[in-house]
Amino acid sequence: MAIQSEFIKITVSERILWIGREAYPLNNIARVRAVDLGANRGSVISNFIRSVFLWGAIGAVIASLASAAGHESVATLVGFGVLAFLFYRFVQLLDLLARRFSILEVQTNGGVRARIVSKNSTETGNLLSSVTGAISNPAAEFQYTIENFHVGDRVMQIGDGNIGKVGQL
Template sequence: MERTEPPGHYDIPPPPPVPPQAARGIDLRVDKRLLWVDGAAYPLRNITRVYTFTLTPRRKDAALLFLKRLGIILSVAFALTILGGVTGLASQDMAGTIITLVWLGSAAAIVFSVVELVSVLGAPTQYVLAVETSGPSIAMVTSPQPQYLDQLVGTIVHAIEHPDTQFQVRVDRLLVNPRNYYFGDNVNMYGGTGNVGVASA
């Protein structure tokens, strides 16, 4: 005799256990057909994709940009130095002042470029969980334990398929400068300046 489950009964996979590092994170929960990521709500029916991926810094792009900037800065500095030397023959003091200002400005621009380069080279690779909607919104969270996010994908997918599901877990807020990372597919990111926590339309 075959055993049947009562109508409406689902074998609900439990959410993965919360890793200790996420204790100071944000809440990710499903309640009343809404996915809440901290204070942002996403209707489950509007979610088109849930997946994990590795967020990689743009190290190669940053190095090429630094070399390009360095070439431009030094070219301009040498050109202005030569021009100042040629046109300032009548007044050595004026030429010396102009050349000093040119090289001080060049040094400041090089320092700024080095700081930007180091910020990208020092940015860590992040393993993230992303939730995309049918609109331009995307929410991303992270955790120091990749398998935790992988399990969470299954839990969210189950909640999409079974809208009566409810659960709550803790995850870490993703705090990165979006200009420093490759995001894989082209996505539109909204909310925040510089750092991205929860992205919502």
């Protein structure tokens, strides 16, 4: 799964919340919430175990066929190849289990949503406090620069004008 990041500026000025180049009037914000997101550990680990058994069985069959045909070096090479691939999958598993994201979601009265995805939950917590404080305080102004992560495909849909997948990451 591809992950891209970009630094975006989040500002409240003159009762407008700016997230990058998108503007949201503070009086139209219906909900602001922070959510922590991580991998579904059970699913990730069960997929890894299935792949270990599958690739182990495939490697064992190929190695035994090569060994039976008198190609011991091919059998050894296949064995090492399968072990190297399984080690690579194990490293991927550890990376996936270590990923944690903190999401700040802003929802307006019209159903429009903006999401800021960060690896720093303190940063999104501070931003949540600042946005909710600015809703009740007309004089409030602030500015943050946050590394915003995008995981997966980009889909653009505005009303009935669905233009589908914009880009695959």
